[in-house]
Amino acid sequence: MTQYVNINVDGMSIQAPKGTSVLDAALDSGICIPHLCRVPYVADIGACRLCIVENVLNGHSKITTSCTLRVKEGMVIRSNTEKIIKLRRNIAELLVAEAPNSRAVQDVAKRCGVRDVRYSFHNSNCILCGKCVRVCPGTLGVKPLTFVGRGKDRRVEAPFNLKTELCNDCGRCIDLCPMTVVPCLGAMKTGEEHLCVNCEAKMDFIEETPGLCVWCYFGEGFQCQRHDLGTRGRARA
Amino acid sequence: MSESKLAAILKGRKSQPHQLIEVLQDVQSREGYISPSSMRDVSEALGVPLTEVYSVASFYKAFSLNPRGKNILTVCTGTACHVRGAKMVLNQATGQLGVAPSEMTQDGLFTIEQVNCLGACALGPVVTENGSSYHHMNARKVRKLIHKLSTASTEGNLNEQDQHHQ
């Protein structure tokens, strides 16, 4: 028998099985908390920090990532306070300034309210979300992919030519990589990077409709896992 | 690395993945760096996937993945040494030898390393070189030190005098 707990997210009471993360619980209930490094059914690491929420305990709000926070009976979560929205926007701004050459990153930035980028653009081809490393099945559990180095030298590598013996060409890493989807107007050359305004996330009034998944009103977006479910399950007003 | 050397390092540690860092420390001090073949041997002996050995070896600054020069000049860049001018000492060393920290010079004679605090703050800025330490350093003194090390043979002959009358 699955044990369920009740938590409160943005004023809405939702039920989730014990052991679920707050992020999963929210997404399953139609509350979209922006995220980037989440892979369904694979352990979350809290690396991108976009899914931050306020966990209200004894009158104090503690900011933590919803993907690593397990649900607990009576939990009170706020995912779109002014503070969270600003912080999330700043994080997304850092991401898009680092790797603008991806429709997924641009989409997330737009979705999180980034309107201008105050940093000089770098043209990285990896945002170190770790999805590829985490989802790689390898051969008999031994993966060819791993993180190497530390800090700004951190990168994903397939060292010692192990790719040839351990990779089984499942293609999951490519499917999940945010950098493999080119911006809608084409690849950006070094020196020509910019904040793309054509992303599918047309959310100019996200601030006015908090707590509800963007897709309800605006259609599909790259990040949204509910895209298919929505057309089947939602009630049309 | 020879079989016997490796066996000595792995004694009591086989099949214990959590000993990985200790084992790599010993390999580093024996060989001066962690070579791909050492990584393979360690991976097999401890039961840790090779990619993970590489991941750990590349994460920690104590491990060098490339051979290092004969003279390893370590400049302390801790806060106390920094406010006493350690940056100028480091700049002089890297400029004079033409390499960045952790790189080896072409002739294989020098590698400059940076360390964040050796704990001898009263004597800062401090530079250590293969076991000897030099105190109250500045750009001029380190220039002289590098000259001396380049010309002298590294088998002893480092004048005791120089360590104190800086």
Next chain:
Amino acid sequence: MNKINTINDLGTLREKLQSYRKSFRKTLILCNGTGCQASRSQDLIGSIQTELVKQGFATDILVRATGCHGFCEQGPILVVEPDNTFYCHVTPDDAEEIVRKTVAKGELIERLLYTDPVSGKTIPRESDIPFYKAQDRQLLAQNRQVDPCNIEDYIAIGGYSALAKVLSGISQKSVIAEIKRSELRGRGGAGFPTGRKWEQCSDAPGDEKYVICNADEGDPGAYMDRSVLEGNPHLVLEGMIIGAWAVNAWQGYVYVRNEYPLAVKHIRTAIEQAREMGILGENIFGTPFSFDVEVARGGGAFVCGESTALMASLEGKVGEPHPKDVHSVVDGLWHKPTVLNNVETWANVPVIMQNGAAWFAGKGSKNSKGTKILALTGHIKNTGLVEVPMGTTLETVVFTIGGGSPGKAVRAVQTGGPSGGCLPLDKLYLPLDFDALAEAGSMVGSGGIVVMDEDTCMVDVAKYFLTFLQDESCGKCVPCRLGIDRMLELVTGIAEGNGKPEDIDLLEDLAWTVSETSLCALGKTAANPVLSTLRYFRDEYDTHIHEKKCPAGVCQALITYWVDPETCTGCGVCLKECPHSAVKGEKKQPHEIDLALCEKCGICKSSCKFDAIQVR
């Protein structure tokens, strides 16, 4: 070494050792900590021993090589007991005279005595020296009484009697209650109440529990933990054994950073000797309690001072922190309940159990009890380790004990390492208190205090710490990895004269983001150096931005070297020394620096005997 089978055996042994120590006519105590070793204390010890034999005093004089005494500026140090004579800056060549005069006849050697800089007089007795008198050396004072590689020294001064007391019938709950009553707060930086931590671990379900000693001490300029671990490892061990008893752990680890080989050696020796004597291992002192300790070395990562990263490193993995929504007292090393405490925290435990919680809580301020060891470094006369009651003002530490700055006036004091902040001169009235310093934008941290004089540029200090943190960040989470990178970009721009007024607002917004959203404490506190320098030294940033000048003369891009023609004698030394041939001039004529060739290495300035070269 004989095994100690019962608690009574310990008492008997102690008495025996104490009378042995008293049987010597004189004892020569020589500091052999890492700092003094760098000044040849090993050779000095060798010379002293040779001379004692040569002059016929080998049997009635005891020579003890100890760990750090703390008065590092005066090293190498030699103390003669029972006269309490204090000699400083001793060289191996002085050994002959010391034995001939002081050991043989009790005669003092004037030139080796400490000279008080204020009165100008020499002070022959160690206990009269103001540097020591102004401190409360509960932990540090033990260093001079023990040879760290000899467990018997520790037993002789009363060591392991706190453990004996605990194992003679104090319940686990009572030990935890006592530590709670003492209000001891973690000495590693976070200042979490130790008693509460132990209680949470004790209450956590499970039979497998661990205790860990965090000896990673990554803060640059801080070496308190090193000195305690190197100089008195048994004090730390005793604390760990008591803690393990309290929470019911049977295995402990000491995680020492890689850069402290002497500390690693000494703690390993201490553990071996403790095992030999039955103080570690099965059935300690004949009781049912069994506990053992292993030593693990760090790999050169500051981030491994963070508890979850340290535990990952102990497990043989990369030192990446994980989120702490469930604390390590419940889910720690190998997912088992774990108590992780700093070296100094553990060292305080036997002292508290011996003297009582009320005694400990009687020192310090309202929310910060006991004493704290500080590493006083930078532009300060008395560089070294000091131990003061919490609540002592920074002013007392820096000026009364530290003696102030040797050269230019003190400008700022940096506390708490890279996670802390810089406080200006007018804030030095603040007490050494966890809450007071945190409110002021800094923190007590692990106890590192770096004094900075007028020749320090605060923008450069912010840049230095950001560079350090960028290097040490594990790189997993976005705010820390990208945020610190961008903060460094902005501050570097300002230091190089490319700053814009809007940069400050962006810096503040970014700093706020990094501190609120980073995964671990490294990221969360990374913004402190920037924020505190902006708070107290904003005008210096403004000068860099608006006037493109560095008032302290540090930021390379904004300074030039210049020869003062009035002072220059034309001796030509700078011309010879300049590696870039940038100095031009005729003999006996004022020289000039060709700015196009000048690389600003500073060699000319340090070679000039007439102080004729200035930085503008």
